Amino acid sequence: MFFPLSKLIFFLITPSNLLIMMSVAGALLLAATRLRRTGSTLVLSGSLGLLLAGMSPLSDLVILPLEQRFPAFATEGLEPTGIIMLGGGIETGLSAARDQVVVNDAGERPIYFADLARRFPKARLVFSGGSGILGGGTSEADMVSRHADAIGLPRSRLILESHSRNTRENATFTAALVHPKPGETWLLLTSAWHMPRAIGCFRQAGFTVEAFPVDYRTRGWSDLLHVHSFSSDGLLQLDLAAKEWVGLLAYKLAGYIPDWLPGPASPPPSGNASR
Structure with missing residues (x-):
């Protein structure tokens, strides 16, 4: 409902x-x-x-x-266990109709996903994104799998989660799929303006991730004069x-996130530790 x-x-x-x-x-x-x-x-x-x-x-x-809630992530000296990209950057209907990748205005997500995959060849790569509509339809994960070579992703390393329809399901389904362990470092890649809600959902699912924000729509606080x-x-x-x-x-009232505006210093919900 x-x-x-x-x-x-x-x-x-x-x-x-x-x-x-x-x-x-x-x-x-x-x-x-x-x-x-x-x-x-x-x-x-x-x-x-x-x-x-x-x-x-x-x-x-x-x-x-x-957008300013989470700083840009510095990857120098880091060897992440895995990288998770949330869906939302690919137009599934157009991609299926034209049989090629059609990105939307969040197209930076797959670009940086491919870049991180190249920079960290040992990291597990997880794409989480279903159809986002009632009654099924072509999932975004299906499009990523079909056009992995065009996007620049190594198909053999991809772990696809194709059933989620929203951010909460991204988090819960991905946690159940990869079974993260204490001490592992996972990067979460999504749009900067979406990062607070995404981080909150992963924390509520007991999955500790590090924010890797992309797809900025502003240059910073100077844009208040824009x-x-x-x-x-x-x-x-x-x-x-x-x-x-x-x-x-809505997510806070429904209990899907632990804080009204999750941030870098927000603790995980009590009783939920990283699996």
Whole structure:
């Protein structure tokens, strides 16, 4: 129930969707009813909201606390036991239709996964990503396996987890698959803005991992003075950040993460040690 409900809620409260629906509802009220004041308010609020969300630094203000939560990981002198990449960087439908890898705006994930695989030839390589839709479908893990050579991944070293549909399942299914042992070093590779929720899920699953954030959308706190040249860029960034903040809230209330905003110093939940 949690999975389909979360998808519906995210659709309804996504800022760009919400602001557009406000504007459309206002226009309908103006055209078909006598509620002109309410209609005008909705149209004006929706239009100004789209302008503010798209062009102003608002999206940077919302996403920066997520991206800055974990520092870039220094790999010098490190020999990790394994590297885990979470799905989300490959468009499965387009990849299946075109029979080639089609990445989206989180395409840095497979790029750095391949780079880490090359730099650490003894590390175990785990890709975690199912279809992300109800009723199955082609999983992202299937696409990674099929096009491993094009991505630059050694197919013989890949461990694929193809059933997870969300971040919590990424963590629990991966922990059950690889059985991490105390003292091992595992790197978790995902988007910087997604890292707090991902780390929280792995901690709750009793799997101690080190954050390797990629796919940054900001240059740092200096972007608080940034004005977007294209409103679509600001809206996309705000939608991502809003989804992530709502996800953190929902996951904490559901008991899927131990902290409201997991960070580098957050301890693992009591009673759950690294397996």
